[in-house]
Amino acid sequence: xxxxxxxxxxxxxxxxxxxxxxxxxxxxxxxxxxxxxxxxxxxxxxxxxxxxxxxxxxxxxxxxxxxxxxxxxxxxxxxxxxxxxxxxxxxxxxxxxxxxxxxxxxxxxxxxxxxxxxxxxxxxxxxxxxxxxxxxxxxxxxxxxxxxxxxxxxxxxxxxxxxxxxxxxxxxxxxxxxxxxxxxxxxxxxxxxxxxxxxxxxxxxxxxxxxxxxxxxxxxxxxxxxxxxxxxxxxxxxxxxxxxxxxxxxxxxxxxxxxxxxxxxxxxxxxxxxxxxxxxxxxxxxxxxxxxxxxxxxxxxxxxxxxxxxxxxxxxxxxxxxxxxxxxxxxxxxxxxxxxxxxxxxxxxxxxxxxxxxxxxxxxxxxxxxxxxxxxxxxxxx
Ligand SMILES: [Fe+2]
Numbered sequence: 183x184x185x186x187x188x189x190x191x192x193x194x195x196x197x198x199x200x201x202x203x204x205x206x207x208x209x210x211x212x213x214x215x216x217x218x219x220x221x222x223x224x225x226x227x228x229x230x231x232x233x234x235x236x237x238x239x240x241x242x243x244x245x246x247x248x249x250x251x252x253x254x255x256x257x258x259x260x261x262x263x264x265x266x267x268x269x270x271x272x273x274x275x276x277x278x279x280x281x282x283x284x285x286x287x288x289x290x291x292x293x294x295x296x297x298x299x300x301x302x303x304x305x306x307x308x309x310x311x312x313x314x315x316x317x318x319x320x321x322x323x324x325x326x327x328x329x330x331x332x333x334x335x336x337x338x339x340x341x342x343x344x345x346x347x348x349x350x351x352x353x354x355x356x357x358x359x360x361x362x363x364x365x366x367x368x369x370x371x372x373x374x375x376x377x378x379x380x381x382x383x384x385x386x387x388x389x390x391x392x393x394x395x396x397x398x399x400x401x402x403x404x405x406x407x408x409x410x411x412x413x414x415x416x417x418x419x420x421x422x423x424x425x426x427x428x429x430x431x432x433x434x435x436x437x438x439x440x441x442x443x444x445x446x447x448x449x450x451x452x453x454x455x456x457x458x459x460x461x462x463x464x465x466x467x468x469x470x471x472x473x474x475x476x477x478x479x480x481x482x483x484x485x486x487x488x489x490x491x492x493x494x495x496x497x498x499x500x501x502x503x504x505x506x507x508x509x510x511x512x513x514x515x516x517x518x519x520x521x522x523x524x525x526x527x528x529x530x531x532x533x534x535x536x537x538x539x540x541x542x543x544x545x546x547x548x549x550x551x552x553x554x555x556x557x558x559x560x561x562x563x564x
Contacts, residue, residue, distance in 0.1 A: 209384040210503050211527075217345075218503065219306065219382040222531055224330030224341040224348060232325045232337060232438045240372065240538045243319060244454035246283075247290035254280065254287035268296035268396040268514060269497035277506055278305055278316065285319040288508060289376050293455050297394045297509035299499055305380045305506050306531075310336040313380070313533060320376040321535030324367055327421065328428040328436040332531075337438075340532040342379070344390075346525035354427055360520035363395065363489050364465035365511040366534060369419040369442035374511040375537025381501040383529040389522030392499045392507065395515045397459040399495035400488060401449060405563070406552035412460070414545040415448040417482075419466040445471060447542035452512050458543045459513045460485065489515050501530075512537065 212218060255261070259274030270291070277300055280288065292298050305313065314323060314336065323338035330341045344352050366374050384390055401409060420443040429435045448470065450461040464486040470478040499507055509516065522528065552564035 209386060211383070211386065217383060217527065217529060219529060221334055222306075222332050222339070222341060222382055222529065224343045224350075225333035226330050226350075226434060226436050228434055228436055230337075230436065230438050234439060235322055235324075235372075235536065238322060238372065238536075240321060240375075240453075240536075242289060242293075242375065242453045242537060243286040244289035244293050244376075247286040247454075248283070249290065251287045251291060253284040254291060263295070264297075264299070264497035264499070265495070267399040267495040268394055269299065269499065270295040270297070271299040271301070273301060275300060277303055277508070278308055278312070280316075282319065285316070289320055290454060292376050292508050292510045293452055293513060296396050296398070296514040297497070297499065297507060300506045300508070301502065302504045303380070303506045304504075305378075306382050306504065310334070310339060313531075314338055317378050317533040317535055319535075321374075321537045324370065324374060324534040324536050325438065326367075326534075327425065327439040327441075330436070338533060340534065342528070342530040342532060344520075345527040345529070349524070350431070352520070352524060355520060361393070361490070361517050362465050363393075363486065363515045363517045364463040365397075365461070365515055366532075367421075367511075367536075368446065368461070368463060368466045369421045369444050370536060371442075371444050372536045372539050373446070374534045376508060376510055376535060378533045379507045379509075379530050380533075381503060381505045381507075381530045383503055383527050384501050385522035385526040385528050387522075388500075389519065389526075390501060390528040391519050391521075392501075393496060393517045393519065394499060394509060395489055395492070395496040396513065397461065397489070397515055398452075398457045398513050400485075400492065400515075401458050401460040402555075403492065403495065404488075406555070406558070409449070409458075409551070410545065413449045413458075413543045416445050416471045416542075417448050417462055418443060418445050418468045418471060420444075420468050421466060423465075443468075446540045449543035450512065450540040451543050452510075453538050453541060455513075457513065460489070461512075461540060462486070463489070463515055512540070 257274050261272045263270050325337050326340045331337045331339050422441050425441045
């Protein structure tokens with residue numbers, strides 16, 4: 183039977199959709215165009231210096247967690263996975279109300295699922311000190327080498343701000359792809375773990391999402407023989423490119439800390455779940471130790487391409503004002519999207535607890551992994 187379209191009805195539907203968009207999909211904004219959270223405006227002080235944190239003992243709170251998550255999920259009204267390998271969204275839970283046991287369980291669930299999304303949170307209204315108190319549960323807070331913090335204090339709050347009144351970040355991406363897969367601050371000697379982003383104001387309709395990829399699945403989707411080749415390798419991570427980009431701001435450049443350069447295993451083990459994960463990223467990883475340049479470039483480019491193109495182990499997190507994203511940097515890579523119109527306001531803060539020194543995966547010539555991988559056995563790939 184032919185499909186006959188009623189032009190009048192079609193037009194009518196379009197009008198309705200537009201109205202629906204206006205009523206339900208636009209994000210909260212102040213009528214006068216001012217930011218919803220002026221106390222979180224970015225502040226740049228070119229003279230500011232901070233000390234490195236130095237080595238510290240890390241005991242991951244996930245070790246203490248009840249694996250049935252009774253304290254984390256007791257108020258949950260709904261939860262669903264964003265994709266099979268990474269990302270879970272939980273409704274009905276206020277992160278600010280979780281007790282110590284609830285936060286322990288959040289550490290474990292985040293390690294297992296890579297990323298957890300909470301909606302309609304009051305986290306942005308708690309104030310700097312209470313926000314830090316919650317996130318310090320997961321480790322001492324990182325201070326960024328040059329990214330802005332709020333003028334009113336709290337150097338640990340990293341402000342993410344993009345708007346026509348401050349295009350500093352947007353300009354730094356001009357002329358190159360904004361899609362840059364990475365784990366935050368991987369050049370730190372003790373790298374970030376369970377990290378928080380709190381969205382304060384999103385672009386007016388859609389956009390500004392975060393892409394997240396499972397680096398556990400990035401590792402396990404490789405053939406067992408290739409995985410073995412990667413175990414035992416180490417790579418140097420440095421933030422020298424980011425520092426050089428910041429220094430282009432001239433007298434306004436902020437450089438609170440020295441540039442970092444650290445050697446980490448290419449395959450790491452999560453301290454709690456014991457899952458192995460690929461730990462290289464195109465933003466910070468410079469070269470494989472002991473390989474000639476061409477060999478290192480060849481291998482790293484393969485791995486970067488593997489991370490970037492395997493949509494089968496990634497998810498996309500859309501934000502609204504009040505969304506809190508909690509993710510474990512040891513088992514994921516992520517990227518910004520920067521896909522909304524230039525000049526629109528996107529405003530968030532990140533609190534980044536540092537965790538363990540990356541744990542190397544052991545080299546085991548034949549640990550039976552392939553024989554335990556039922557899909558590979560079924561396909562005669564062992
Ligand atoms: Fe990041």
